[in-house]
Amino acid sequence: MDALHPLLQKAYDPDRFGRLARDVVSDMERHLREAQSRQTERSMPWTPPEEERAFWEGRLDRPEGLVELMRLVVDRSNRLQDPRYMGHQVAVPFPDGALVGMVTDMLNNGGAIYEMGPTNSAMEEVLMARIGRMMGLPEGCGGVMCHGGTLANLVALLAARRWKAGPEADPWTEGDDGLGAVLVSDQAHYCVDRAVRIMGWGVEGVGLVATDARHKITAEGLMEALRDMEAKGRRVVSVVGSACTTSSGAYDDLNVLADFAEEHGLWFHVDGAHGAPAVFSQRHAHLVSGLGRAHSVAMDFHKIMGVPALCTGLFYGRHDHSFLPFTQAAEYLWSDAEEPEWWNFGKRTFECTKRMLSTRVAAVLEEYGAEIWGHLVDRLFDLGRELADQVEQRPDFELAMRPEANIVCFRHTPPSLTNESVERVNRHVEDVRKALLEGGPHYIVMTRFNGEVWLRCTLMNPLTEPADLKAMLDRVEWLSCDQGCT
Ligand SMILES: Cc1ncc(COP(=O)(O)O)c(C=O)c1O
Numbered sequence: 001m002d003a004l005h006p007l008l009q010k011a012y013d014p015d016r017f018g019r020l021a022r023d024v025v026s027d028m029e030r031h032l033r034e035a036q037s038r039q040t041e042r043s044m045p046w047t048p049p050e051e052e053r054a055f056w057e058g059r060l061d062r063p064e065g066l067v068e069l070m071r072l073v074v075d076r077s078n079r080l081q082d083p084r085y086m087g088h089q090v091a092v093p094f095p096d097g098a099l100v101g102m103v104t105d106m107l108n109n110g111g112a113i114y115e116m117g118p119t120n121s122a123m124e125e126v127l128m129a130r131i132g133r134m135m136g137l138p139e140g141c142g143g144v145m146c147h148g149g150t151l152a153n154l155v156a157l158l159a160a161r162r163w164k165a166g167p168e169a170d171p172w173t174e175g176d177d178g179l180g181a182v183l184v185s186d187q188a189h190y191c192v193d194r195a196v197r198i199m200g201w202g203v204e205g206v207g208l209v210a211t212d213a214r215h216k217i218t219a220e221g222l223m224e225a226l227r228d229m230e231a232k233g234r235r236v237v238s239v240v241g242s243a244c245t246t247s248s249g250a251y252d253d254l255n256v257l258a259d260f261a262e263e264h265g266l267w268f269h270v271d272g273a274h275g276a277p278a279v280f281s282q283r284h285a286h287l288v289s290g291l292g293r294a295h296s297v298a299m300d301f302h303k304i305m306g307v308p309a310l311c312t313g314l315f316y317g318r319h320d321h322s323f324l325p326f327t328q329a330a331e332y333l334w335s336d337a338e339e340p341e342w343w344n345f346g347k348r349t350f351e352c353t354k355r356m357l358s359t360r361v362a363a364v365l366e367e368y369g370a371e372i373w374g375h376l377v378d379r380l381f382d383l384g385r386e387l388a389d390q391v392e393q394r395p396d397f398e399l400a401m402r403p404e405a406n407i408v409c410f411r412h413t414p415p416s417l418t419n420e421s422v423e424r425v426n427r428h429v430e431d432v433r434k435a436l437l438e439g440g441p442h443y444i445v446m447t448r449f450n451g452e453v454w455l456r457c458t459l460m461n462p463l464t465e466p467a468d469l470k471a472m473l474d475r476v477e478w479l480s481c482d483q484g485c486t
Contacts, residue, residue, distance in 0.1 A: 020066055021102070023067045024066075024067060024070055027071060028098060031074050032095055035080075036083065038468075040082065040441075041440060041441060042439075042440025042441045042443075043078070043082035043084040043440060043442060043443050044085060044440060045076055052076075059072070080093075080460070080461070081095075084440075084441050084468055084471075084472065085442075086457040086458065086468075087445045087457075088458060089407075089458045090309055090460065091301075091302050091308065092463075093302075093307060094306040094367075097308045098308065100360050101360070104360070107356065109356055110355040111345070111346075111354070112346025112353060112354075113343075113346055114341075114345075116353075120358045120359050121343055121345055121358075123358040124145050124357065125142070125342050125343070127145075127358050127362060128141075128142050128143040128144065128313060128315060129319070131315070131370075132315045134280070135276070135291055135292065135299075135315065136279065137291075137292050137294075137316075138292065138317055138318075141315060141316060141317050142315075142316060142318075142342075143316050143322055144313075144314050145313055145357040145361070146349050146357075147310040147351060147354060147355070147357075148300070148309075149273030149274075149303075150191040150195075151350050151351075152298035152313070153192055153195050153271055154199075155314055155325050155349070156269045156314060157182060157195045157237075157238060157269065158172070158324070158325035158326070159267070159316070159322070159324040159325045160182075160237045160238035160269060160295070160296075161180055161199065161237050161238075162324040163321065164180075164237035164238070164267060175200075178201060179201070179233060180199065180201045180237050181196075181201060181205045181234035181235060181237070182201075182206060182237065182240055183207040183225050183226060183236055183240065184209060184242070185240075185242050186208040187211050187242060187246075187247060187248065188246075189242070189245075189246045189271060189273065192240055192271065193206050204232065207225040207229040207234070207236060209222055209224075210224070214250055215247075215250035216253060217253070217256070218256075219256050222260050226264065236264070238266055238268070239266045240269045240270070241269070243270050243271065243272040243274075244287070244407070246274065247449070247456070248400060248407060249275065249403055249404055249406065249458075250404060251278075251288065251405070253290070254289060254291055254293070254294070267295045268293065268294045268296075269296045269297070270288075270291060270298070272299045273300040273303060274303050275287070275405050276291065276297060276298075277304040277376070278405070279291055281373075281375075281377040281378050281381075284381055287404060292317075295317050295318075295321060296314065296315065296316050296321070299313045299315065303460075304460070305361075305364070306364060306372070306373075307360050307361060308360065311357045311361065313361075323348060326350075376462055380405075380406035380462060383459040383464055383469070384403040384406040384459055386466050387403075387410075387457060387459065388410075390466070390469055391410045394477070396413060396415065397410060397411070397477075398411055398412075400454050406459040408456070409447060409454040409455065409457075410454065411453070411454050411455050412476055412477050412480040413428065425452070425453075426451075426452065429446065429453040429454065430446065430453055432455070432476060432483055433446050435479045436475065441475075442471070442472040442475060444456065444457045444472065445458075
């Protein structure tokens with residue numbers, strides 16, 4: 001047998017690892033200081049896709065080493081740690097999460113079965129039950145961690161389908177007639193629709209429930225959607241609440257949904273990917289009143305909980321319900337597919353191998369306690385209200401609706417556009433957003449309501465200050481007047 005190749009020796013050399021780690025960590029400390037200082041030209045170094053691709057086509061042929069590559073990646077990436085980044089709903093991670101990532105990536109104990117990762121499997125089991133209780137789920141709750149809210153919502157709906165089929169039928173094994181359906185808000189995240197289609201129920205399997213002016217499901221809307229689905233010969237298995245919606249941050253009244261689910265024998269799932277952490281705040285927990293009545297809840301630790309993506313909790317009111325979604329023979333992993341072994345997580349998760357997710361959550365609790373999640377929610381939701389107040393106080397600005405969370409939609413239309421068509425105004429808002437994207441320094445996004453385009457901010461960084469919001473609105477106004485007057 002040949003001796004170990006020098007490249008492999010280099011790759012596993014502890015001394016070299018230590019040197020690289022010190023360089024990378026000190027670069028990250030510098031990055032953090034710089035991003036927080038708002039000194040860079042932009043919080044998002046925007047490059048059009050083809051240009052960025054051409055850059056990497058050239059660069060990847062000329063390797064300069066890991067430290068240099070990391071510097072380049074940092075330079076060219078979005079700076080979520082910059083308080084002027086107000087775009088998407090990803091966590092501005094507590095920086096020590098990056099250190100946890102380093103440790104868990106080295107250990108790589110992520111596994112489908114207990115033996116692959118004993119510590120993180122046991123920790124996951126304990127954490128899901130404890131956090132579930134903090135969220136108001138009943139004694140005996142539990143769940144699994146997985147890679148993203150999209151996956152968690154799909155798995156919850158698989159559980160719903162099996163539960164609704166009852167003990168006599170097993171749609172997981174036998175398939176079904178393709179006529180199942182789910183009721184969900186017309187403002188829900190698209191992943192619910194995607195999950196329904198993956199389950200083979202097609203677009204008609206999504207019963208969209210009309211929402212009111214504040215984007216919330218109503219009891220009448222629910223009844224109407226149920227009747228409509230039944231008239232189409234559909235078997236509704238679940239009603240899904242949004243806590244909160246993606247576009248505007250509106251919370252469905254979860255008690256209304258829970259009552260409805262109970263009355264009609266439906267599985268009650270809450271998509272709390274973004275907003276369920278409100279439950280940790282004394283001031284905002286009322287927004288998710290009724291959460292504890294859900295059969296299942298999806299909550300992203302990688303949104304308003306400061307954990308790096310992806311890291312989601314799929315909680316079940318009853319621990320044994322977490323075995324509903326899958327029954328899978330896998331001789332090389334476990335011997336009895338039917339045995340409810342909590343420690344072999346692959347029996348309950350979509351993923352086979354997964355990362356050491358529980359360690360990331362445990363590290364937050366270890367260092368700060370669950371209290372930090374309440375403070376984060378309060379700060380971000382306060383920033384949402386502050387931005388809305390500032391918008392309302394400025395002439396020619398419109399607020400789509402008062403925010404309940406940290407998502408705020410607004411726009412500025414200069415007087416010259418007052419009598420223009422919806423299409424013209426939409427184009428104007430899009431142009432303003434494009435100019436901001438290209439020129440910075442702030443980063444915000446867009447959404448549509450009833451055919452109208454709105455600017456959309458998600459305030460994820462607790463270090464954002466009212467002055468940053470004012471500066472962003474000044475910039476929007478300046479760009480808007482610039483575009484509107486030409
Ligand atoms: C309400 C809601 N559900 C689900 C998702 C999807 O979650 P993920 O990006 O973790 O897959 C999102 C993402 O923004 C969301 O806002």
